Amino acid sequence: MARSTLLRALSFRTTPVTLLTLITYLSISFALLWVHLVPPNVASNAELAAWDIDLPQAWADLQEITKEYRPYNARRNDEVREYLLAQIQAILKRNKDRGYDGSVEVIDDLETNVLFPGEAKDGLTVYYEGTNIIVHVHGSNPELSPVLINAHYDSVSTGYGATDDGKAVVSVLQVINAFTSPKRAGDKQIKRGLIALLNNGEEDYLNGARAYAVHPIANRSHTFLNLEGAGAGGRATLFRSTDTEVTRFYKQSKRPFGMIISGDGFKRGLVKSQTDYKVFVENLGMRGLDVAFWQPRSRYHTEDDDVRHTSRESLWHMLGSSLETIEAMTSDTSKQFDREGENPAGTGSDAVWFDFLGRVFAVFKLHTLFALTITLIVVPFVVFAFTIYGLAAASKLYYFSNTPLHPAPPPNSSKPTTTRGWRGLFRFPVAFVVASGATIGLAYLLEKINPMIAYSHQLSVYAMFISAWWSLLWFVMRGADAIRPTALGRGYAFLEQWLFWWAVMIFVAITINVQKLGSGYFVMFIYAGITLSAWISLLELAALPKKQYPGTTALGNGYTSDHDGHSIIAPSDAPHDASDDDHDPDESTPLFRGRDRPRTFHGYTRTNIGTTPMHTPSPSPPPSITSESDIYPGEQPWSSHLPPYTWLLQHLLSLPIPTIFTGSIMLFVSSALSQTGADGSNMLTVYLSMAILSIIFLLPATPFFHRISHKLTIIIFAAFIITLIFNLRAFPFNRSDRLKVYFQQSWTLTPGDDQGKAATHLVAHPDFIEKIVRDYIPSARNQLITAAEDPVRKGLTRVTWPGIPPNPAPETKIGEVMQVEVVPRKELGVGMMGVKVTARESRACRIDVLGEGKVGNVTVARGGAEGVKWLGDPGGPVKQVRLWRRSWEVEDKWDVRMRVVEPENEGEGSKSETAGLKLKVTCLWSDANHVEFAIPALNEVMKFLPEWAVVSKLSDGLVEGEWVGEVPMGV
Known part of the structure; x- marks a missing residue:
């Protein structure tokens, strides 16, 4: 009784499959959301003291520099610059008084002027006068090139810049503090030097970094860490890297975060904005890392990028990672970044990197990924071929078989007449096509009806895609299983998935070899789990008896064989009580039902066919056979020989690890893309990406779907209906995720004109901008308003009206x-x-x-x-x-x-x-x-915009x- 209870509790039945699948997805989803949304706690006081940094002072510095907007073209920019210089001098003086004896050079660069071309297609030339601050902390080994850490202290004209790039700036101040600490005195001085750059003018075509590039000190450093902000909080991610060797320094971070997908996005041109990383790599030939805050984008370049919308935890994540990375970089005494010749920084190898739940960081060469991909394409294929050949030779390949049972059951019997090994072959492909087609259709529907809903509700969009795919795939898989039950359904699904991912792996190998992209790394983990699970489904067949053919000779032990050595299974013609099949076994149930002969396979018995007399079966059945209750209702009788617990191993191999990788990519991609519609991006691309990732998220679980409870699916289907209605009808913006409205005022100045001719422009998504101007902006009322596609930001609409004239230089004609x-x-x-x-x-x-x-x-x-x-x-x-x-x-x-x-x-x-x-x-x-x-027109717009919209700058000049x-x- 105990064994039977355990068998039911852990065998491939509805309750254990439903519970384990539900627990797996819920626990993984919660863990991923926690890592995605919640930055790690600030380090303990002991750890902060070990670094000798002052986090409260860093927070106070952040509050000071973000009091007002500080673009290069504002007087507040100069005030912030003076404040930063004073803080640097105070740090160095304090540490020198406490015992630091190393050499430090502070360069207040008010002399570098640079003239440089823009992109060839732009027909642009830029003249810029730099105002950078450079601090050179000399290392103990002057033969080693120093490491550069960079941040820019300017902001855009409409953003306070707490994240872009205030937290990076105060992080650089604390890095200077940590590496000029008295704990670094004497023989504890860093091996390589450290150059800390606070550049000005990044927001205006990376001007500050270009001014640094022509400064004499720029050629001394060969490696760098660039700190940026393209969002307004959360964790700082490793956005991109030049090579494997320099990426390994970031691996020292205790809370690593990032994946190669962001780097490939830049490489493919999917990310349009740039950082100072571009100048360091393309103009100076350096090797380094780009670490940046990246979400939520709705606060980027707006007044919501302030201290109120960030946290000390977020600041510490960037600062802590920077300290640990710079520690590793400055401790490196190898010559791999200090080579002589045409490229003094040396040449690195293309890298693949990713974190695992924000705790573990993996980095390896792209060539290694290619080698692993090719190995996983070839080796499993060979192993599967040999396994299938062995099973076929042993007459145990029940897949793709319809072997007749001999002798056949009586004509009036409901018993199967064949092995029914083809049953279940087409279920997964049909279910996959139906569910995936409908899910992709939802992406088109969403883009057509409510294209901006993901701006503030990306999780509800994911919930809709996931619940739709789950419900439809379950309906097909469970429905087919109810009509034509089969014990091979799980195995067919794994084998067919293996073929699908095998083809995807070939595509991944091509992208690695031809395009040098490593974003397909996660496919390797999905494929590995599915491959092992599919192989287990093949190995299970070894536990089955040989298939039966007519014209056999006795083999003994209750089996017979034909002249080729194949075994057979024959239906029993012994009378039996039908009531034996209608109730579950209990203590009074005999081990073998029937009269004289032991029976197996739901009414079938071992027998001889042909002229050979029957061999008496052994008195004890094989250990894997217990009773007819071991056979799932309606499935083939021989399925009682299949191991009952292998599905648990398959579940473990195919679900948790692949789902973690896919889920982390889902959150990263949607956070990076879901709010780009405000910039004019095509939202259909966003929704198709989310739909495809939702399918991949659930795909490893599909072999188990026909055992999942209908009660759970009813709940999930109800969630689909609710999220569908919500996503199609809900307003896409709110106070936390405000629509960006880009402002600019053009002003034609004519001598003798007392005011000039002003035109005010607001640019935003075409579905909302005209309503905003007509219904909310007082100066536009009763004015001639024009609307047309914006010439700069494609996909957005520019609305123009006279507006209030500017007065940027009071008391001036x-x-x-x-x-x-x-x-x-x-x-x-x-x-x-x-x-x-x-x-x-x-x-x-x-x-x-x-x-x-x-x-x-x-x-x-x-x-x-x-x-x-x-x-x-x-x-x-x-x-x-x-x-x-x-x-x-x-x-x-x-x-x-x-x-x-x-x-x-x-x-x-x-x-x-x-x-x-x-x-x-x-x-x-x-x-x-x-x-x-x-700029009273901007003041009017900021004051009267609806609460779900926020101003951002359209270009370098507000006027x-x-x-x-x-x-x-x-x-």
Whole structure:
């Protein structure tokens, strides 16, 4: 009785399968959500003391620098810079007084000026005057190159920048503190030096990093750690890495977080924004890491990126990881990053990396992943071939068989006449196609009806996809099993899944070898679990008796064989009491039902066929045979020989580990993509990605679905109905996840005009922006409003109306706010043209060449500025020149000279004396700290937007003052 109870409790039946599957998915989902949403606790006081850092001071520094907006083009930027310099000096003085005896150099860089080209397709050249802060902590071994740690201290004009990039900045301050601690004095001084860079102007085309790239100290370091923020809280993730060797340093982090998928996203161009990592790698040839906060994106570049929306735990996750990574990098005494020759940083290998539940971090070479992938493609295929051959040779390959039973049951019997080994072959493919097709259809439906719902409810979208796929697949699998029961259903599903993932593995191998992408690493774990489970389904067949064929000879032990040695199974013609089959066994139930002969296989007995007399069976049945209750209702009688507990091993192999990897990718991808619709991204791509990942999340469990309780599926189906209705009808934004509305005001300045001509622009998702402007913005009421696709942010709509004129330079006449002087011809060479530009309360302007005209050979000079250094090649023809200066003085003018690029088939000097080009000079104002006076239109928008919307900057300038005129060439 005890054995029978245990058998039922753990065998492949409804209750144990349902409970174990439910517990597995619930526990894994909870663990993944916890890791995803909750940053680790702050370290103990003992650990903080061991690092000799001051976390409360770091938090106070973060509060100070995020009091106001601090873009490069705002006076608050200079105040923050002075504060950071003072904090650095205070840290170094305090540590020196406490006993640190190492050499530290502080570089207050107010001299580096850089001129560099943009992307070739942009036709852009940028002139920038740097204001970086550089701290060089010398190492004990001067032959080893120092390590660079970088953060940028500017913010965008509409964001306080607590995460982008305030937490990184205060982390760098504490890294300086930790590595100049008295605990690092004497022989405990770091081996490699440390260069801490706080750059300015990252938000404006990575200008600060480019200024650092032409500084003499830049060539000393070969490895780097860049700290960034593209979200507003949570954990900092390893966003991308140059190679395997440098990624291993991050492995020292106690709470690692990240996966190669983000790096591949940058590599494939799926992520449009850039970080200073780009400059360090492409311009300086360095090797390093990009660590960044990455969600929620709805707060990125908005006023919600403040201290209130972050936490000390989040700060510690970045700071703690940085300390541990820099410790590993500065302790490395190998020469792998200090080679001589053309590439002094050496050459690394492509890397694959991922964390496991935020605790364990794996990193290995992409080539290793390729080798493992090829091995897993070839070896299981060979093993399966030999296993199937062995089973077929032993006449135990019940799959794909329909062997007749001899002698056949009586005509009026309900007993099966064959092994029924084909039954269940098509169930999984049909169920998979039906469920997956419907789930993909839901993605299209969602994008059509309520495309932005994932912006604030990505978990409800996942719940809809998961519950839909579960319900439909269960219906097909369970329905087929009810109509045509089979003991081979689980095995067929595993074998067919193995073939599916085998094909996917081939695709993964191609992407690794051709495109150098490692994002398919998780497929390897799914495939491994499914492969082992499918192999177990084959090995189970070894426990079955040989299949039966007519014309056999006796083998003994109750089996017979034909002349080829195959065994047979014959139906019993012995009378029996039908009531024996109608109740569960108890203490009074005989071990063998019937009269004289022991029976197995639900009414079948071992017998001889042909001329050979019957061999008397042994008095005891095989150990695996207990009673007819071992056979699941309606399944083949021979299934009582199958081991009852192997499904537990298959469940363990195929579900937990693959589901953890898939689930972590689901959360990462949806958090990265679900709010990009506000930037103009196609939401169908987002929903298709979420739907496919939802399918993969459940796919390993499908071999068990036909044993899952209908009661659980009814609950899940009800969840599908609820989430479907919610996702189609719910409003997609709320106070925590606000829709980004991009602001800009253009301002045409005409001499003699008291106000200029202003136009206010709001850009956002086309389904909402016109309603926002018409229903919420007072100055747009009764005004002519135009709406058109935005020329910069594709997929979004730009709504324009006159708005309230700006006043960025109080007590200044409109005609004097910006000044443009055409350089006289006599000062120019042949084919040259020039303008001098300045503006009040602004240190950013740009020059656009209108029409078909193009210029080249751009040079920029300004007042007392030092010499300009080129970064990279000057590039091709220029359509735009961006200008940035460190001074606020209106007298410090940009003096820009350009050579006109002649049209094809026209030689130099072919233009007349009066020939020239039409230029548009635009100066930018970006200070939103006093918008009620300087930019009242922005103040109005911020005040009257609905609570579910928030302002972000459209471009570098919140206000863009424009001057248009023709500039002649010199002769």
